[in-house]
Amino acid sequence: MEKKEIRKLIFARRRQLDAGELERRSQMICKRIMELEQWKTAGCVYAYMDCKGEVCMRPILETAWAEGKRIAVPKVFGEEMRFFYIQAYEETAPGYYGIPEPTGGEEAVCEDALMIMPGVAFDKERRRCGYGGGFYDRFLSVHTGLTTIAPAFEFQIVEEVPKDVFDIAPHTVVTESRIFHMIK
Numbered sequence: 001m002e003k004k005e006i007r008k009l010i011f012a013r014r015r016q017l018d019a020g021e022l023e024r025r026s027q028m029i030c031k032r033i034m035e036l037e038q039w040k041t042a043g044c045v046y047a048y049m050d051c052k053g054e055v056c057m058r059p060i061l062e063t064a065w066a067e068g069k070r071i072a073v074p075k076v077f078g079e080e081m082r083f084f085y086i087q088a089y090e091e092t093a094p095g096y097y098g099i100p101e102p103t104g105g106e107e108a109v110c111e112d113a114l115m116i117m118p119g120v121a122f123d124k125e126r127r128r129c130g131y132g133g134g135f136y137d138r139f140l141s142v143h144t145g146l147t148t149i150a151p152a153f154e155f156q157i158v159e160e161v162p163k164d165v166f167d168i169a170p171h172t173v174v175t176e177s178r179i180f181h182m183i184k
């Protein structure tokens with residue numbers, strides 16, 4: 001399947017998930033991420049403001065704020081994405097494609113941060129398909145020291161995501177029931 005077809009398939013599956021189930025499953029996935037060593041040792045976390053049925057980041061954001069970890073979320077500038085620290089939802093407003101983005105604040109320049117990266121679909125080899133903007137691939141090609149974890153619902157795991165030259169796979173993919181690690 002091509003990436004375009006994969007996106008269509010997964011968007012349809014996401015639409016079938018009701019709000020309660022999305023929240024319940026997101027809670028499970030976030031809990032599993034927060035049990036990982038990479039989370040425990042991270043001082044600075046690059047997260048995202050979820051939209052359109054992505055795994056909800058609320059448990060991650062609220063735990064980080066409560067535990068004093070710094071949390072930054074992305075803002076799009078042309079073809080580039082930059083991360084800014086936020087301390088509350090009120091510090092965001094709808095931006096690129098209506099996704100909440102930080103309205104101001106300090107830019108995060110943490111080259112060894114833990115990045116929680118969104119995605120539309122993944123396969124067992126952790127190959128990733130996003131919305132098609134190439135934002136994460138471009139960001140990660142420059143910021144090579146980050147540790148990357150992608151949360152995904154089980155139904156976002158597909159047989160095979162086609163590999164393009166620019167694609168950078170997350171180190172770890174975490175679902176409700178499975179974890180795909182780079183090192184087996």
Ligand SMILES: Nc1nc2c(c(=O)[nH]1)N(C=O)[C@@H](CNc1ccc(C(=O)N[C@@H](CCC(=O)O)C(=O)O)cc1)CN2
Nearest residue numbers: 007048049050051074097099118130131132133135136
């Ligand atoms: N929550 C979240 N924030 C994020 C990303 C993401 O994947 N998730 N991004 C990750 O890169 C960046 C924004 N990237 C985006 C790239 C393309 C489209 C877009 O074109 N959306 C269209 C078409 C979708 C399609 O059918 O493929 C749309 O929604 O109508 C949206 C966001 C930065 N912030």
Ligand SMILES: Nc1ncnc2c1ncn2[C@@H]1O[C@H](COP(=O)(O)OP(=O)(O)OP(=O)(O)O)[C@@H](O)[C@H]1O
Nearest residue numbers: 129130131132133134135136137138141164166167
């Ligand atoms: N490192 C890079 N340098 C230049 N162009 C890039 C780079 N990475 C990706 N691109 C461009 O971005 C386009 C979209 O990539 P792709 O379809 O893999 O996006 P995606 O991973 O689904 O999106 P996103 O990362 O925004 O969620 C590619 O066709 C390519 O032209």
